[in-house]
Amino acid sequence: MTNPTRVVETILSLLEAQQLGVLSTHCQGHPYASLVAFAYTDDLTRLFFATPRSTRKYDNIAADDRVAMLIDSRSNEEVDFHEARAVTVTGRAHEVAGDDAVILKELYLTRHPYLKTFLDAPTCAFMVMRVQRCILVEQFQNVTEYEVAP
Amino acid sequence: MKLVVSLSEIREEPVAWVGGKASALARMKRHGVPVPDAVCVTTEAYRLFVGEAGLTERILMELSRKPFAEMRWEEVWDAALRIRNLFLTTPWPPHLYAALAAGLEGFLDDRPLVIRSSCPREDSAESSFAGLHESYVNVRGLEATLEHIKLVWASLWSDGALLYRRELGGDVHLSSMAVLVQHLVTGEASGVVFSQSPQDESEGVVEAVYGLNQGLVDGTIEPDHWRLDRETGAVLEHREPLRSSYLGPDGLGVCTYPLAEAKANKPPLMPEEVTDVFELACHLERLFGVAQDLEWTLAKGNIYALQSRPVTTLDSGDTTGRNAWYQSLHRSYENLTALRGRIENHLLPEMMRAADEMAEVPPHTLSDSDLAEEIGKRLEINERWVLVYWSEFIPYAHGIRLFGQVYNDAVKPEDPFEFTTLLTHTPLVGIERNRHLEELADLFRTHVDWQGGEGFGGRTLSSELEEALMAFIDTYGALPWVEGKGSRSQQTRDSLVTLLCEMARHPAAAEFIPEEAPKLEERFLGCFPEEEKAYARGVLSLGRSSYRLRDDDNIYMGQLEAQLLRAVDEGRQRLDNGLKGPGADQLRGEIERFGIRTTIKSASSDTAVELPVVKARQIMGQPAGQGVAQGMARVIRTPEDLAALKHGEILVCDVVEPNMTYVVPLTAGIVERRGGMLIHGAIIAREYGLPCVTGVPGATHRIETGDRITVDGYLGIVTIGESGDVFKQA
Numbered sequence: 083m084t085n086p087t088r089v090v091e092t093i094l095s096l097l098e099a100q101q102l103g104v105l106s107t108h109c110q111g112h113p114y115a116s117l118v119a120f121a122y123t124d125d126l127t128r129l130f131f132a133t134p135r136s137t138r139k140y141d142n143i144a145a146d147d148r149v150a151m152l153i154d155s156r157s158n159e160e161v162d163f164h165e166a167r168a169v170t171v172t173g174r175a176h177e178v179a180g181d182d183a184v185i186l187k188e189l190y191l192t193r194h195p196y197l198k199t200f201l202d203a204p205t206c207a208f209m210v211m212r213v214q215r216c217i218l219v220e221q222f223q224n225v226t227e228y229e230v231a232p
Numbered sequence: 233m234k235l236v237v238s239l240s241e242i243r244e245e246p247v248a249w250v251g252g253k254a255s256a257l258a259r260m261k262r263h264g265v266p267v268p269d270a271v272c273v274t275t276e277a278y279r280l281f282v283g284e285a286g287l288t289e290r291i292l293m294e295l296s297r298k299p300f301a302e303m304r305w306e307e308v309w310d311a312a313l314r315i316r317n318l319f320l321t322t323p324w325p326p327h328l329y330a331a332l333a334a335g336l337e338g339f340l341d342d343r344p345l346v347i348r349s350s351c352p353r354e355d356s357a358e359s360s361f362a363g364l365h366e367s368y369v370n371v372r373g374l375e376a377t378l379e380h381i382k383l384v385w386a387s388l389w390s391d392g393a394l395l396y397r398r399e400l401g402g403d404v405h406l407s408s409m410a411v412l413v414q415h416l417v418t419g420e421a422s423g424v425v426f427s428q429s430p431q432d433e434s435e436g437v438v439e440a441v442y443g444l445n446q447g448l449v450d451g452t453i454e455p456d457h458w459r460l461d462r463e464t465g466a467v468l469e470h471r472e473p474l475r476s477s478y479l480g481p482d483g484l485g486v487c488t489y490p491l492a493e494a495k496a497n498k499p500p501l502m503p504e505e506v507t508d509v510f511e512l513a514c515h516l517e518r519l520f521g522v523a524q525d526l527e528w529t530l531a532k533g534n535i536y537a538l539q540s541r542p543v544t545t546l547d548s549g550d551t552t553g554r555n556a557w558y559q560s561l562h563r564s565y566e567n568l569t570a571l572r573g574r575i576e577n578h579l580l581p582e583m584m585r586a587a588d589e590m591a592e593v594p595p596h597t598l599s600d601s602d603l604a605e606e607i608g609k610r611l612e613i614n615e616r617w618v619l620v621y622w623s624e625f626i627p628y629a630h631g632i633r634l635f636g637q638v639y640n641d642a643v644k645p646e647d648p649f650e651f652t653t654l655l656t657h658t659p660l661v662g663i664e665r666n667r668h669l670e671e672l673a674d675l676f677r678t679h680v681d682w683q684g685g686e687g688f689g690g691r692t693l694s695s696e697l698e699e700a701l702m703a704f705i706d707t708y709g710a711l712p713w714v715e716g717k718g719s720r721s722q723q724t725r726d727s728l729v730t731l732l733c734e735m736a737r738h739p740a741a742a743e744f745i746p747e748e749a750p751k752l753e754e755r756f757l758g759c760f761p762e763e764e765k766a767y768a769r770g771v772l773s774l775g776r777s778s779y780r781l782r783d784d785d786n787i788y789m790g791q792l793e794a795q796l797l798r799a800v801d802e803g804r805q806r807l808d809n810g811l812k813g814p815g816a817d818q819l820r821g822e823i824e825r826f827g828i829r830t831t832i833k834s835a836s837s838d839t840a841v842e843l844p845v846v847k848a849r850q851i852m853g854q855p856a857g858q859g860v861a862q863g864m865a866r867v868i869r870t871p872e873d874l875a876a877l878k879h880g881e882i883l884v885c886d887v888v889e890p891n892m893t894y895v896v897p898l899t900a901g902i903v904e905r906r907g908g909m910l911i912h913g914a915i916i917a918r919e920y921g922l923p924c925v926t927g928v929p930g931a932t933h934r935i936e937t938g939d940r941i942t943v944d945g946y947l948g949i950v951t952i953g954e955s956g957d958v959f960k961q962a
Contacts, residue, residue, distance in 0.1 A: 109955070134944060134947055134949060135860075136860075136944060136951040136955075137850075137951070137955065141955035142955070194286070195285045195286025195287075195290075196289035196293055197286075198286070198290070199290070200947065203855075203944075203946035204860075204946050205860050205946045205947055206946075
């Protein structure tokens with residue numbers, strides 16, 4: 083089933099329901115995964131998160147901006163195998179600051195208001211991922227790709 | 233659920249909605265006991281407020297930086313201040329504001345109010361939060377009322393309340409609060425009454441003061457005290473204090489006034505009034521079924537019940553003493569001002585005299601037994617001042633805290649620790665000492681023989697430099713890493729030269745003045761109306777004095793200890809030189825006592841050793857000095873480790889002892905196991921504008937000298953190692 087509207091809506095409802103996602107970066111080819119609190123724009127073109135600049139994920143992205151993020155609805159129960167959904171979002175991430183970040187930061191804090199102090203710290207980097215593709219996995223092994231930007 | 237209910241409406245509302253205090257007052261009112269008119273802002277309003285803007289999660293994140301059970305009181309205080317500021321700076325959600333304004337509308341007029349906590353679990357027979365949650369007297373108007381409701385809510389998270397909940401073993405986090413808004417009844421006399429004395433179950437107690445009972449409750453005004461026989465109501469004893477002042481309302485808030493002579497000579501209650509007050513408490517005991525602790529006021533012949541709660545100290549694990557300890561965490565302006573007078577006018581001069589007197593007795597001129605006696609005497613002098621240090625100097629640090637709270641209430645800054653910026657560059661002895669040290673380093677740097685340090689290798693220095701070194705040592709004593717073995721004076725001199733060479737090789741560290749610092753004083757004072765400016769200036773002056781002593785007391789204590797060390801050194805030298813006989817035994821005895829003396833150093837509580845396969849990468853502490861620094865860690869496990877510290881390294885230690893101040897200008901940042909925003913290390917770091925993270929669990933065990941670390945003084949995070957390190961073996 084590849085009804086584009088349904089796919090986009092499913093992805094959006096999955097992102098809406100989850101606070102955290104698994105970010106993938108790499109260090110000289112070695113994969114590295116991190117849990118981050120994310121937010122996104124409704125057109126799915128941007129996904130964003132925050133990190134201190136002294137972290138591995140930050141250094142990894144500085145060296146290579148290609149990243150992926152896994153967001154899923156698992157409940158850690160048996161039913162996950164037919165019920166859970168997961169979306170893998172791929173794209174390129176950059177630190178964004180100043181005027182360009184204002185609106186996206188507002189969106190981020192609306193979703194994660196408790197991270198205000200964290201986000202406001204001068205050592206905290208606001209990272210914006212330009213989304214290229216979303217890969218949706220449902221009912222165990224049904225996989226659908228949605229190209230957001232070529 | 234309604235957000236605001238009047239006392240007469242409270243009948244079936246569960247205590248969980250209106251809290252114990254409101255519930256008890258409603259019951260008294262129903263039974264005809266005069267109580268001030270009041271409405272109750274229910275716990276639902278609290279729930280809606282903290283539910284907005286992620287406040288609940290922000291509070292919990294603040295309290296979860298490390299396991300709560302491991303937080304020191306200072307750290308809990310810091311967290312409480314941050315939480316309090318969250319309440320102050322979080323704007324009202326518009327719908328909640330509108331609902332409260334509508335609910336309070338019919339009750340508010342131009343009469344003054346009292347805003348009290350009414351916590352669902354506040355007062356029961358098992359526990360009493362009396363005095364731990366805030367009450368505010370003489371508040372007027374909607375805006376001020378709402379503001380104080382926020383402050384009462386915030387007091388649910390005060391350091392005292394948090395620590396008390398921790399001790400009671402309940403969940404620190406699960407809490408809610410209702411708020412009682414009462415009309416202020418300004419009685420001629422007020423006080424407390426226990427239908428059954430916490431000390432003796434056959435007795436009751438009445439305490440009374442002139443004016444408002446706030447003065448009695450917070451300990452500012454000493455009350456008249458009556459012990460009564462519970463059976464007969466007969467007065468067994470009446471203890472009269474020296475009556476000199478009373479607490480009354482002033483513009484906004486309360487103020488201490490002198491008592492007219494006629495009143496000062498007369499108890500605040502007539503004998504029959506003492507009986508009436510006691511009768512009322514007994515009546516309430518019958519009504520509630522347990523002994524009552526009642527706050528009352530006597531106005532125009534009527535005794536009003538302000539609040540009543542079970543007496544907690546009979547048959548319960550809780551004791552007045554414990555709760556009193558938590559209450560003592562907060563001291564009033566009056567109390568601290570008196571302490572300041574005692575410290576500045578008596579204790580410090582006395583201490584300096586003691587050091588001077590010891591300095592006049594050079595140990596090498598004494599006979600063996602006189603020397604032993606002198607060591608004994610100096611041990612006692614040190615002991616005495618260590619006690620004073622704990623009982624007077626340490627509590628005086630509350631002056632900084634009081635100022636911080638007043639500053640935040642007035643200015644409502646985004647950063648709850650902005651007030652510390654206003655306190656930096658209060659002249660500190662430790663910084664003054666560092667200035668002298670830097671002058672010496674500059675003599676080195678500009679000396680004709682210096683040549684980038686090469687010229688000083690292995691040579692004696694010119695006589696003017698040697699003289700300057702000796703003058704410095706005479707004034708400030710030896711560096712802390714010089715231990716008394718062998719020829720101490722040579723070691724003292726050599727270690728100072730080593731430090732000065734390291735300093736001279738690099739440009740001098742500048743003291744740091746934040747840009748906004750000069751404006752903050754104006755900003756603070758500008759928040760007060762003309763008639764309260766004197767108070768604001770007084771609190772600022774108290775804050776500065778307290779801040780200064782926080783550092784200086786250690787230096788003065790160091791001077792006393794230096795005199796003790798001089799005598800002990802002389803004794804050791806004589807023993808090392810083979811001294812025999814009774815004089816030697818005496819000396820040995822005193823030196824043993826010296827070895828086990830009490831000092832002001834705090835014991836390290838941290839001995840955990842990490843397994844090599846488990847290594848910390850990031851450790852959360854508290855952001856105590858803004859900025860970010862990267863460098864090699866210099867871990868201080870013994871004082872000697874300080875000697876090896878190089879320019880640009882990051883000082884990692886258990887506790888920044890005041891004697892470590894010397895090396896701080898060489899460092900790029902500070903990491904400390906002991907936590908707090910106002911501890912010595914944090915104060916000194918801010919003086920030099922150094923990034924500083926305190927409260928880092930296991931700092932000196934989890935970090936190794938030579939580790940490359942990042943100190944994030946904004947987020948309070950220490951990162952160990954390079955990010956790529958972990959992949960090297962992969």
